[in-house]
Amino acid sequence: MNKSDKNSAVRAEELEKINLYSRKKLSEQEVYTFSINLCDNDIDRDGECFSDEALETLAELFVGKTAVLDHMAKSSNQVARTYETQVLEIKGKTNSLGKPYKVLRAKAYMPRNEKNKAFIEEIEAGIKKEVSVSCSARKRTCSICGKQSRSLECGHLPGREYGGKKCYAVLDEISDAYEWSFVAVPAQKNAAVTKNYKKFKGEKMQDIIKSFAEAEADISISGEQAKELYDYIKSLEQKREEAAAYREELCEEIKKLAAVVLPSLADSSAMAIGKMASTAQLLEIKKALKEKAEELMPFTVQLSSEKSSRIFNGRDYNI
Numbered sequence: 001m002n003k004s005d006k007n008s009a010v011r012a013e014e015l016e017k018i019n020l021y022s023r024k025k026l027s028e029q030e031v032y033t034f035s036i037n038l039c040d041n042d043i044d045r046d047g048e049c050f051s052d053e054a055l056e057t058l059a060e061l062f063v064g065k066t067a068v069l070d071h072m073a074k075s076s077n078q079v080a081r082t083y084e085t086q087v088l089e090i091k092g093k094t095n096s097l098g099k100p101y102k103v104l105r106a107k108a109y110m111p112r113n114e115k116n117k118a119f120i121e122e123i124e125a126g127i128k129k130e131v132s133v134s135c136s137a138r139k140r141t142c143s144i145c146g147k148q149s150r151s152l153e154c155g156h157l158p159g160r161e162y163g164g165k166k167c168y169a170v171l172d173e174i175s176d177a178y179e180w181s182f183v184a185v186p187a188q189k190n191a192a193v194t195k196n197y198k199k200f201k202g203e204k205m206q207d208i209i210k211s212f213a214e215a216e217a218d219i220s221i222s223g224e225q226a227k228e229l230y231d232y233i234k235s236l237e238q239k240r241e242e243a244a245a246y247r248e249e250l251c252e253e254i255k256k257l258a259a260v261v262l263p264s265l266a267d268s269s270a271m272a273i274g275k276m277a278s279t280a281q282l283l284e285i286k287k288a289l290k291e292k293a294e295e296l297m298p299f300t301v302q303l304s305s306e307k308s309s310r311i312f313n314g315r316d317y318n319i
């Protein structure tokens, strides 16, 4: 966060811009201005980054938008308003993808009044604040498969590694920018971090779910969020079906192994145990039974359901 030049020098044209947003015409002495980096084109802690185009769109969309103390978009939390934005390319600096590093810098103002006094003092004192931006990105391209990140077709998680390649998602086609916020963070946590801001995407599933949990009154969701939510529920349903099928397969295997190892145990009892056990426990039971079965009947334990779960790639044999 840069202090404005002693603030006394709020340029006339800046004041003009500021007064476009102010209900009452503010004088030089009545406004406090500062500049702040909102976001960049580097990969963030969530494994996501904005494309250069997205930064340009964000720069356009953030003009006139407010800054809040946190993402609870209550009007009482509004502390500043953005009146100027710019995408800056930092000469000689590259992002983690090796591309020229770009940052979206905003200028914001707030009235110099009693309410803002403490806050202005904090900025002046250089007390670091983390900034997070809230916006909607229509396109989130997975770096591994090129499909929409976190969709059913993709299945890769940003931040994870696949075949030695780190997965990240490029955010593009920004449809809206809502606000940006100051998030207070412990000083020492921030001290060593040069990239001291976090992107906050309005459309992220955890955020949507969190907003449901925190809702104190009626809330509305955007079409985009509704679509996200639908995809998310669908993916959960699919996972649940897969998990159920897997458990069923495990139970079947346990039943067959139990018939070998513990012939006196009724099938129904083996299945009843299977129903109560967690998947991890089922795997453990299966492993123990299988070891015992192999001891008792070496070479003869062949489970048909195991065979069917192995998929061979025919091309491997074209040597």
Ligand SMILES: [Zn+2]
Binding pocket: 142, 143, 144, 145, 146, 147, 149, 153, 154, 155, 156
């Ligand atoms: Zn993918």
